[in-house]
Each structure stands twice: as C-alpha cells, then as structure tokens.
Amino acid sequence: MKMDMHCHTKEGSLDAFATMEEYVSRLMELGYDGMMITDHNSYRGYDNWLTVRDKIEASLGPDRHFTVLRGIEYDTHNGGHMLIVLPDGAKSRIFEARGLSVEHLQKAVHEMGGIIGPAHPYGNGYYAFMKTHKGKKNPHLMENFDFVETFNGKTNLLSNNLAGILAMKFNKPGIAGSDSHVAKDMGTVYTIFEEDIRSNNDLIDYILAGKKTEVGGQAYIKLYHFYTKFIEKCGIGGYWVYNKVGTVYRTPARSRARKEFRKKYGRLSLR
Template sequence: MLIDLHTHTMHKSYDSAQSLEELIIEAKSLQLDAICLTEHDEFWNIERLVEISRYYEFLVLPGSEVNTDNGHFLTFGLEKYVFGMHKVSYLKDLVEDASGVLIGAHPYRRNYVNQRATDIPAMEMQISKTAHKEAYQICDALEVFNGRSDVEETRFSLKLSEYLGKPQVAGSDSHKPGDLGNVATRFHRRIRNLEDLIEELKAGRFTPIVIN
C-alpha cells in the first residue's frame, strides 16, 4: 500500500491552503491508498475520520505534527495535545504510554546549513552533531524523503538515518493542492486502520519511495 504519512489541511493547520476534500480527491487521482493527517499540534477525532473514510471510500488516518524544542515530530497513536509536548522526552513518554509511534519529520530543519555539494566534511560534522541530540536517538524512525526538501537536505536526512540506524519513511508534507504525489511510503502489508499502521511502522515493514 502506498501511503502519504505527512499532510495538512486548512481545517486544523494555519499554514495550509487546501481542504480535506481537495486533499482526498487529489490523493485518489494519484492512486495513493491512504493519507495521514498530521496537523500542526492538532488532532482529528478518529471516529470522524472513520466516517470520512467511508464517505469517500478512501482511507484517512489520524496523526499530528508536534512542534518541539528540537524540531517537528510526527506522532501516531495520540488523541489530543497535552501541555509539555514541546519537550521531546515527554512527548516520547506519551507516545509509549499510548503504544504509538514517534517519527522525526524533515530532520534537516534547524540542524543543517546547506553547503556546497562538495563540502562533505561540513555535512558530516552537522550529521554527527544532530545524531547526538536525544530527540533523534529516541524517535522510532526518520522522514528521509520530504516533498518540500531539496537534494542536499534529502541527502542530510538519509545520511542521518543511516548514522543512527533508524528506519526511513517518506511524506509529501502537503500544504496546498499540487503538493501530493512526489514521495510516499510503501507498506508491504495491507493497512486498514490506525492500529494496522502503527503495527507496521513498529515492525519496519515499509519502504520510502520517490514517485517523481
């Protein structure tokens, strides 16, 4: 199954310019099998998304993109914002209590100053510095392909995940019509609901892919 793990809508993300309906219609046209709504510090009601999935005959799953002191992290399994989530260690505790998953989103942000492609030592130094941050050591996976990143930022994310030995995922980070369809995560087994998604993420049965 081909799933976009990182999307936003105008309903719950201040910087998005697309409705949920627009997002679903575009995802279906691109032959994605599901999308995850990861609004900024906001959460969709899971029962509501079950209803929406039935109405559109397309799987829409809940998550959130939480802003922390150490960057943005995708969460799956949490249902509401709790004061203190901006501390990654506390966020990780909440995720574990909920038997959920924590993923480092676009890890190059706040961590990588784009260098010339030939300046390998500078990148390696920044990778090492980032890898020693607790936030990236305790997350379950890293988003290595983000639809809004450039080649060097993607290379940083890939090398960071390899340095840490973390599983790799991909998400478009869609905020407006036209953002979908460049990257996604291919799951090796069928995903029917949030529980399935979390199980497969924990099991590592997925591959990040670049679509175009």
C-alpha cells in the first residue's frame, strides 16, 4: 500500500494552499492508495475532510478506495517538529496547544495509545530534532519515539540519509512524506506498507509491531546562491521567534488542555 505520510492542507495550515480534492485526485492519478494529513498544531484539515469525504468517495466509484489518516505536526518548544498519530476517535486539545517539551509530549501521546516520531530530524535548524540542543544533548530520547520520518520531500538527500541511519541505530520503523503545502509537491515522496492501512489504528498496530516499510521519492535540491541561503536563514530565524512567541501566547490554552487531559487520563507531569 503506497501512501504520502506528510501532507498539509489549506484548511488546516496557514502556510498551505492545497485542498483535499486536489490531494485525492492527484495522488490517485500517481498510483497512491492514501495519505496522512499532518497540519501544524491543528486537526482542522482532517475535520474538513470529514465534511467533503462522502462527495469525494462517491466520485471514486464503488471499486476504488483512498485512505485518509488523521495526524498532526506538533511544534515543541525545545525539539522541533513531531508527527503524532492517535487512535481512531481519540482527541485531546493538548495536541493543538503548541509548546510542550519533547519529553512531556511523548508521555501524553503514549498515555493515549498513540505513536510519535520526529519529522525531518536532520532538516533545517530549529525545525529538526537532531539539530536542536535537546536532540544533541539527549540522544536517549530517541528510545521513546515509535518511528522516524526517514524521507521528507523538503529535506535534502544527505539529511534524509542521516535520518535513515538514525532510524536503523535505534531500530525504529521509517515513514516518508512529501511535506507538501502546494499542489505541485503532492506525491513526490512515498511510504509503502506491506499490509492495507485503512485507519489510524491499523497504522499504530503496524508501526508498534515493527513491520517493514519502504520509503523513497524525490529529495529536495538546494540552490546554493546567496539569495536562497539568505531566505533560508531568515525562515529559520523567523520560525525560532514565531515558535518562542507562540509558545508563550498559547500558555493559557495549554493550561486548559492540561487540566482536561489530567481529568481524563490521570496525573501526568506536563508543563
């Protein structure tokens, strides 16, 4: 089963412009069997999918199926971006309140029976777990991840290769996704599963069982010009400021979500 496991939608990510109709049409045209929505700190994209699903699936015909999984790309305050998959029907506002630490995010995800892994761990600057102070100084945190994104469409070949080595070192399954935000990037990267993945529960069971995945696709090619380097540096620096300010701004929301989480799942040291 061939899937794109890192997709951003217009409805769920401020920096994305791709609609669900475009995703399903384009990915099926390329021979994909499904995708995972991984909007930034938001499930709005998946919620939108639920409103258009019947219409889109009706257009596919009775003999065709396309899986859409509910994921999220979470911004930690100390370890870059994390991909999270919760069991079917599981919800908590804690995952839409950006700014938890990596350690506490891992605990919260596992408390709910979900899985978590670093997105593009050797990507650009503060986005990437292995380029943060936390990742460099605390490699033992890798043991608490369930998978690694070993191929990302917005990351160069060297960084993707390093991610693959990281996954092998800690014996973690690898997944891959285009990290698409616009239509032209859809389906440039793939993950192949040896079994059908029709739900979040299927994916969680597959990953936790350590079953084989195959990843590949088109790696990002950097253009080494002063202008592109300058833009990249500005983007990384801008994200650092955005992440720190956003973490502070979301403190009240995290506090409310933390109380809800503890009420349902018991005491868990979250900050």
